[in-house]
Amino acid sequence: MVNTYVLLQNGMLYQQKSDTTYSELSIVNKKECKTVFKKYKKAQSDTVHVNNPGNIYYFMEFVGKDTTHRVVWGGGGETPPDTVKAFHKELMEMVKVAKTAKTEDEIEQTNQPK
Numbered sequence: 001m002v003n004t005y006v007l008l009q010n011g012m013l014y015q016q017k018s019d020t021t022y023s024e025l026s027i028v029n030k031k032e033c034k035t036v037f038k039k040y041k042k043a044q045s046d047t048v049h050v051n052n053p054g055n056i057y058y059f060m061e062f063v064g065k066d067t068t069h070r071v072v073w074g075g076g077g078e079t080p081p082d083t084v085k086a087f088h089k090e091l092m093e094m095v096k097v098a099k100t101a102k103t104e105d106e107i108e109q110t111n112q113p114k
Helices: 030-042 082-110
Strands: 005-007 012-016 022-027 058-063 068-073
Touching: 005 082, 012 082, 022 082, 030 082, 058 082
Parallel strands: none
Antiparallel strands: 005 012, 012 022, 058 068
């Protein structure tokens, strides 16, 4: 099973549920979202060419108007630079916060009197 999350430039954060189905996780504020895309460029993630998956692997994919760039690592060989791995970790922390907030919101809504 592959866990895939999508962050759009408008701040919408989605989790992929199937090949064609996504569910909304959160809305990232516009300033933070803009910072994420700037960090992607600063980490030079779009210049890294690693395609080395293992049984458990990590990936980042950037889809632009005219380009798609994917970095995959986790196998025993080549890995991306530490800046790319740190950026990925930061993104996954953002997802974790969004998932926790969504779960807390769902619990709160369940406990609301009707």
